Amino acid sequence: MILNALHETLSRDELEKIQFIRLKTNLEIISQHSPFYSKTFKQAGFNPDSFKSLDDLERLPLISKEDILDYLPLGLGAYGVENISCFQASSGTSGKMSVVGYTPSDLELWNFLVARSLNAAGVGPGDVVNVAFNYGLMTGGLGFHHGAQLLGAAVLPSSTGFSHRQVRLMRDLKVAALCCTPSFALYLGEIAKEQGFDFREKDEFPLRVGILGAEVWSESLRVRIENSLGIVALNVYGLSEVLGPGVSMECLEGRHGLHIFEDHFIPEIINPESGRPLSLGQEGELVITTLTKEAVPLIRYRTGDITSLFDQPCPCGRTYRRMTRVMGRADDLIMVRGLKIFPSQIEEQVLSTFGLSPYYHILVDRRECLDTLEIQIEALDDLPFPIADQLSNEVQDKIKNYLGLMVKVVLVPPKTLPRAKDKNQKVFDRRQGKI
Numbered sequence: 019m020i021l022n023a024l025h026e027t028l029s030r031d032e033l034e035k036i037q038f039i040r041l042k043t044n045l046e047i048i049s050q051h052s053p054f055y056s057k058t059f060k061q062a063g064f065n066p067d068s069f070k071s072l073d074d075l076e077r078l079p080l081i082s083k084e085d086i087l088d089y090l091p092l093g094l095g096a097y098g099v100e101n102i103s104c105f106q107a108s109s110g111t112s113g114k115m116s117v118v119g120y121t122p123s124d125l126e127l128w129n130f131l132v133a134r135s136l137n138a139a140g141v142g143p144g145d146v147v148n149v150a151f152n153y154g155l156m157t158g159g160l161g162f163h164h165g166a167q168l169l170g171a172a173v174l175p176s177s178t179g180f181s182h183r184q185v186r187l188m189r190d191l192k193v194a195a196l197c198c199t200p201s202f203a204l205y206l207g208e209i210a211k212e213q214g215f216d217f218r219e220k221d222e223f224p225l226r227v228g229i230l231g232a233e234v235w236s237e238s239l240r241v242r243i244e245n246s247l248g249i250v251a252l253n254v255y256g257l258s259e260v261l262g263p264g265v266s267m268e269c270l271e272g273r274h275g276l277h278i279f280e281d282h283f284i285p286e287i288i289n290p291e292s293g294r295p296l297s298l299g300q301e302g303e304l305v306i307t308t309l310t311k312e313a314v315p316l317i318r319y320r321t322g323d324i325t326s327l328f329d330q331p332c333p334c335g336r337t338y339r340r341m342t343r344v345m346g347r348a349d350d351l352i353m354v355r356g357l358k359i360f361p362s363q364i365e366e367q368v369l370s371t372f373g374l375s376p377y378y379h380i381l382v383d384r385r386e387c388l389d390t391l392e393i394q395i396e397a398l399d400d401l402p403f404p405i406a407d408q409l410s411n412e413v414q415d416k417i418k419n420y421l422g423l424m425v426k427v428v429l430v431p432p433k434t435l436p437r438a439k440d441k442n443q444k445v446f447d448r449r450q451g452k453i
């Protein structure tokens with residue numbers, strides 16, 4: 019059953035009417051009361067009175083994280099600190115934290131959209147939801163915590179410490195849904211095995227769904243996680259500047275692409291280099307406009323995430339457009355010998371090879387003016403040497419055929435690569451100027 023069926027199944031016409039009214043109202047408020055937007059719109063020569071249809075959105079300037087950093091947390095909206103209920107933050111790539119505020123209405127919206135996301139994953143009242151994202155400044159922990167409670171589920175707020183204890187609690191409390199990073203889901207499977215447990219024993223572990231995000235991951239990793247934990251693994255997307263988790267979510271029925279909650283966000287895809295809008299189906303950078311957020315409204319905000327949009331009907335009945343799995347962030351691209359490669363493209367090839375563990379490192383270096391790329395992958399236990407050799411060659415060939423790049427593949431002994439409880443660092447670029 020769809021939680022908010024009235025809004026989640028709107029026709030495109032009905033939806034666009036709502037989007038237009040919400041956006042127009044938003045633009046009128048922020049053009050007058052937001053220090054950032056009153057300046058930005060003035061510079062762009064934009065007056066909200068001239069905003070006559072959603073097509074006019076393209077006339078507005080694109081904004082990026084760098085543009086807004088100095089205005090966060092309160093310089094984008096029309097609200098002072100007396101209207102703020104809470105702050106969250108994310109670490110920026112430049113090292114500067116981006117701090118965002120939430121008004122009471124923002125918090126209500128956030129909880130509601132996370133509840134919607136969990137509902138799309140088949141979670142409902144009576145289910146026990148284990149939130150294993152970090153609690154605190156990052157949005158994952160508290161976002162899922164309050165969303166699950168709003169839905170009527172019971173929360174197990176384990177965060178990411180004490181994994182051994184967490185596995186036992188998951189068994190004892192009959193946890194049905196797990197919210198965490200894909201890396202941590204994998205890690206939990208390993209920890210359970212070490213303790214002599216098996217998540218696939220459903221009498222003992224009725225866990226049925228993983229709601230995984232905050233990390234770029236591949237379809238092959240999804241298969242690994244589903245097999246290891248005996249669950250359906252679904253992709254959730256969000257970013258703290260926009261709200262946190264709850265911007266888009268894969269549904270249980272479709273399991274392909276994430277429905278963007280378009281009654282609150284307008285997604286666009288642009289060419290990351292030229293900034294020009296791209297059509298449905300074309301891959302580029304995701305740009306988001308928020309329609310109802312108060313403290314940090316965002317108009318044509320460049321997320322840096324590479325994806326595409328499609329609007330084929332979904333078996334779940336939701337009519338919102340879907341975005342494909344994020345392939346990477348524009349700044350995650352590795353340039354090797356003139357080729358642009360996303361780490362997720364390599365992961366897809368590595369993890370679809372039988373006999374290898376899901377743990378790998380990508381090492382980029384430069385020798386004699388030539389970029390080199392080495393992939394270290396953990397073998398599974400007791401892999402005989404001739405087979406290890408064969409597997410290295412198999413991965414090497416796959417990457418060569420898929421990416422057109424010669425790489426060196428080295429198999430390392432089981433359990434020698436570090437396990438992170440949050441996100442595994444997978445790329446190590448040792449070329450000049452980089453670590």
Ligand SMILES: [Zn+2]
Nearest residue numbers: 269272332334
């Ligand atoms: Zn769907």
